[in-house]
Amino acid sequence: MKSVIDILDLSVSELDGLINTALDIAAHPDRYAEKCKGKKLATLFFEPSTRTRLSFEAAMLELGGSVIGFSEANSSSASKGESVSDTAKVVSNYADIIAMRHFKEGAPLVAAHSATIPVINAGDGGHHHPTQTLADLLTIYREKGRLGNLKIGLVGDLKYGRTVHSLIAALSRYEGNEFYLVSPEELKLPEYVKKDAHNAHFVETSQLMSHINSFDVLYMTRIQRERFADKAQYERLKNSYILTPDKLISAKKDMCILHPLPRVNEISVKVDDDPRACYFKQTLNGKLMRMALILHLLSLSDGKRLPPLSGEVGVCTNPACITSTEQELPALISETDGVRRCVYCDKEV
Amino acid sequence: MKSVIDILDLSVSELDGLINTALDIAAHPDRYAEKCKGKKLATLFFEPSTRTRLSFEAAMLELGGSVIGFSEANSSSASKGESVSDTAKVVSNYADIIAMRHFKEGAPLVAAHSATIPVINAGDGGHHHPTQTLADLLTIYREKGRLGNLKIGLVGDLKYGRTVHSLIAALSRYEGNEFYLVSPEELKLPEYVKKDAHNAHFVETSQLMSHINSFDVLYMTRIQRERFADKAQYERLKNSYILTPDKLISAKKDMCILHPLPRVNEISVKVDDDPRACYFKQTLNGKLMRMALILHLLSLSDGKRLPPLSGEVGVCTNPACITSTEQELPALISETDGVRRCVYCDKEV
């Protein structure tokens, strides 16, 4: 039995396997059209996310399986106060695999340890979103032919952007990657993300144009006005981060542009027809990787519950942590490198 | 043509048939995997209920059929004021069988008499919820090997709990059942429920622990704070009804614990690993019985509308009755044992 909550739950060799499966699916979709016949995916989306949900549903249907689920919490029993753990136990009787999105950090981890079927984290608040990272990795691999020795520009909100944190964690397991962190001072990458990425080299700047000519990959994210204490600074900066055709003149001809979508206005529509624009291909790649992941996890599914989580029973003060609402669920605290963190939400305690 | 609105719409021999089918499905799921190929279930949920809806959907998919529907009223035409009768007529052109949940009492009965396909009541307000009772019955049968000669503790809100009323109605058709009614004074079982249960014996108490050692079945339900006029009494009582491991020490080793779910806190999570805890198995059994019921009703479906309901045209003053909103639908009144009731919601007039 295996569940995927964090991109690091997958070893490098598992990642390579998923990429190979995804490429094979792309080349021979017919060979996979009945692989999950009679299997059911439950999409338990406690907060809405069309793209992710539709991608999971398309993935399961293209494998010949079917789908049940809900697309927001108020059409679920959550409004009656049912715990995530109970939902996972009940749905284990209705489906073969779960994709869960939840507004509470750690909720899919709780589900994974209550369910008797595999659980895929489809996004838990600002915490993890591993299948987005799988989409990013397959896109980079298909466009550049490798996952190492890359110069990657990461642009926008690097402080709160979970997709950026996961991508760095995943790519820093490969050799020779250099990250150019392009953000305003207020939205800089947190130190712990850099610290965990032993293999990688980092360059920090607030200027998108200063290094764009050396990027192999340009990863754009959204900057939300609400994140700025100093609105004047926001007004000063915002246009400098909007990608427009003129900013791409000095970029490499084979650079690839990624964005986790939805975009609001951080990439001009005029960029869409540039051959370097890969953000729509990225959504196709996300579906392929979700197909590969569903197959992988179903092959490891044995109907047995995962062993209990370990840690010292404690209290987590993060209001977004699942332990703040889940019935009879105390925080578990574990220590790494002298830092004590909540096992569910990873916040320092 | 047959629809199931009330558990008593099924005869004892039909119930036995459903139980046998459900056991056969559990033993040989593959034999049923294509039984409903090409058939469609419409899940018309005018109010949300994840568990019930997902259970119906899983049931239909495991029979090889497919599902259309909606999960709450505001994503339906109900917001434009369409009548339940019209919805049932329209959906008869789109599907082969309907599962309807509605906030108005009697709505599924109206649908059943307008549709040309079978209708299953998936819960109509505080009125009926027959497939929950089917889940309860199969669970008791699988755990205890019989549906008669049982001592059944019913705990919590026995006044408003429709699942309790239906379970008593269903089990009192079998010989030798004794019901222990455990509730605060304010939430006692209504007299008419007892009166209709000719075969059964009742013991009333406000103390869970007074008879727990003799129960074969312990059926827990939720007590809602809102139901109490006297909040102080609620605070005094609430803990005495919460099931915890210590309260189970004196109970029989083979007692089975049921709960219609979702639970809030009326059963401690610590009870879940007790082998007597059957409330998650109950959800599996619910799916199996829904599969059996779908098969049974489809086998009786002939495209003909049910004959019109009979009764004296009148007025029902129950604001939760479907006649309060349905276009051109007067109440029908029928008399049994000198009591005049609305045919739709069963309230005395």
Add this chain to the structure above:
Amino acid sequence: MKSVIDILDLSVSELDGLINTALDIAAHPDRYAEKCKGKKLATLFFEPSTRTRLSFEAAMLELGGSVIGFSEANSSSASKGESVSDTAKVVSNYADIIAMRHFKEGAPLVAAHSATIPVINAGDGGHHHPTQTLADLLTIYREKGRLGNLKIGLVGDLKYGRTVHSLIAALSRYEGNEFYLVSPEELKLPEYVKKDAHNAHFVETSQLMSHINSFDVLYMTRIQRERFADKAQYERLKNSYILTPDKLISAKKDMCILHPLPRVNEISVKVDDDPRACYFKQTLNGKLMRMALILHLLSLSDGKRLPPLSGEVGVCTNPACITSTEQELPALISETDGVRRCVYCDKEV
């Protein structure tokens, strides 16, 4: 590649082809049960519409395909501000054909020119709803045996009723049709609708009963109280437009009564059992025509984007037009017969 946004996107010979296919499906449903195996319909409903959505979903399932989608905007990324164009591009990677309902006029046209799969307009605000017209046409054809030489009474809100405008546009391409426009002064058919219907003859009246005895087809629509500036006039008029059995006494025995549904009270339930009442059959016919249309468009689908729309770049002041919200989408203005209109919403500029 072909999409259907407006009923006039289909030629008369295509319409005839769809009607023939629909009749063949009705006669031999089994021959079509696997036609779309492995294909996916995306139902992108930015505003709720049960009937239309369930009809599309039933249609795709009866062709052996499957369905993904959402049923209202707040369970989609629309709440995060994603453009219609981006949604269409993303969903092109998940499905084979799109049915889109949107509250903005022109949104499905935008989608059709961004997607690489066919798009069917399932209703865009008060603008177009071509598959409703397909349902109307098949019903008239099946009931009357022809689409020309008919006397058609159109009753109710002829000013805002998009189904009426489309039906006139479609039927005026056949010879010999006469339209009786029955509406209060305030809700008269707009002049431009008449002007575009070259072939047809029109009679205007505010009295339903004045010509009912000559109608071959009676098309009822809803009159909304909100449409009346003069509420007293509404109260005076409303009953004269409600269809009741007594008003049908003088009508032809083989007249057929249509209504796009949902009705509120403009047709009495007592009319439902009259053999002339065809509004529930109409929903069946809608499903059959949607099946025929899905088959037709999938047969023309080649993965290529439609050529860009042409027109002079301008500004549309219609607040309901998609150009008022879509990212970097200026209005395009085109001129016909000296009238300049927005290409997206068709409003004069």
